[in-house]
Amino acid sequence: MAAPKVAVVGAGVVGLSTALCLVETCPSCSVTVLADQFSPNTTSDVAAGMLIPHTYPGTPIHVQKQWFKETFTYLFGISNSAEASEAGIHLISGWQIFKNAPKEELPFWSDVVLGFRSMSEAELQKFPQHRFGQAFTTLKCDCPPYLLWLEKRLKAAGAQMCTRKVAELWDLHSEYSVVVNCAGIGARQLAGDERLFPVRGQVLKVHAPWVKNFIRDGDGLTYIYPGVHRVTLGGTREEGSWNLSPHPGTTKAIFDRCCTLEPSLRGAQDIEVKVGLRPSRRCVRLQREVLSQGGVKLPVVHNYGHGSGGFSMHRGTAKEAARLVGECIAALQGSLSRAKL
Template sequence: MKRARVVVVGAGVVGLSTAVCIAETLPLCSVTVVAEKFSPDTTSDGAAGILISEFFPDIPLARQRQWFKDSFDHLFAIVQSESSPEAGVMLSSGCQIFPEVPADTKPYWSDFVIGFRLMTDRELKRFPNHKFGQAFTTIKCECSSYLLWLEKRFRKAGGLVQQRKVNSLEELSISYDIIVNCSGLGSKSLVGDAEVYPVRGQVLKMEAPWLHHFVRVADGKTYIYPGIRSVTVGGTRQDGDWRLQLDEGDTESVLQRCTRLEPSLSQAKVLCEWVGLRPGRRSPRVERELVQLRGCRVPMVHNYGHGGSGITLSWGTALEAVGLVRQCLHEMPLKSNL
């Protein structure tokens, strides 16, 4: 049987995860990843990579739970394998703290991380400006390693890679039968999604090998995440901000906030600073549609808009996207020149 030609647009963690899932589970597909930027130049490369998810109001809770569980299970299997060092995936223990007791003291993902519990009063004394906390073990993903590992796995599954900018969907319809859009913030122009907006993030990588436990303030703007080679210290969540230049004021703010939580950071060396634009959206878009291109109806699957939860939900939404591609295969008459 002739193979369907599938193109995945985007080589961040969502794009590569989706491409790997398609290539490994749908042998009737020939899969190509096309992107302007690959690691180390993607937004995912600078991400902190800790598995903690925000809640999306327009997505059914059961669906969000499945995305998180699938992603956690996938990465946990890597943690327990010989691939862990190469993939840059590790267990990470720590706490999430709140200035006031939240309405929801137990987030939906607490069922899937390891050892979730509420912090004791004694533990909270370490953070005098915070009245509530959660302690647990989750997974940290060093994306600069993980993306290369994913690409290697994709190529091993027969996947092809092209580095070039995609200016329009029309140019893809000539060579491919199914388009999978994982272009993140690029979806604003590529598919005209006005709901997509940049969420500017600025972080520091610091040398502080004595730190072994993460600390995250619940609003997601202040965090300390020890990793394999450095500690990621952040951050910012600036909606609608397209600036990719480093901001000295943001750097000072990050250092002040994080040193207040962990005073020993004042002795740490700053290794580098990084700015990236997360693909913000009220809720991720994981769905399929038929688009009219060059007089033909072309099946298209979307998987983008994860905001700061890209790594956290990447494998889960990739698996759902594979199901949507499978539906496209069942419903489309393959072109005669396949």
């Protein structure tokens, strides 16, 4: 059998990571990433890139923990290497605060992040409106550099990058042995998935280099996530909204909420507003499917629906998707050898 040709549809963090896992685990494959938008124009470019998981009600907790742990371990390795700066990955410490203690004082990911503990009374004095908090160290991805770093790794491994709008997955059946659907919100149309819906997120990127710690309001939408060059202030969660235009009233509300938690942000400069549509569903869709027409078959692996948790889970789900592609290729090779007998 000639080298299997695999198309990965989508060039956000999930698509690029899945393609990278494929070239690492299946060196005999020819991998092509197809997308109508590459960085800096993907939804992933807008993301804050903080490794703090969001729970998927339809996915078992032990599976979510595995995905998060694999992602954390992978990024921790990069943060501990000479490539950390180029990849835009660094460790960051801070606080998640609550007006009242949450039902679950120990989230499932508490032993994956570093140094997780309850905040002291002295620390809580910084947040007079809040009565309970958790302190820990996690990882932060500066998204555009990380996406470019992934692209560079892919190109070095011989993968192709192709700007192309895919209208239907079946359109790829004559060119590729297996297709991987990492199209994010685009999968709603590509896979006909009505359970996938947009959650609009508006964030501000500001220059405030004195802010060194992350702050996340565990009760609401407010967060302050310092990156290497900019601090991301958030945010919104507007289910079902497809509107990509920034809303000035929302910008002011986000800024005011963040200044309540960190008053020094009043001095922030150079405010940039970004909007992205998180591809949300009750659980990440990570499964094989076979499309067929007229006796011709096209194996497809779906890996989409990460919602707010794309960065927290991307490497774990990419590894699983690559494993499923391996199963598809083994099945194709098996049927070819049977046909020769």
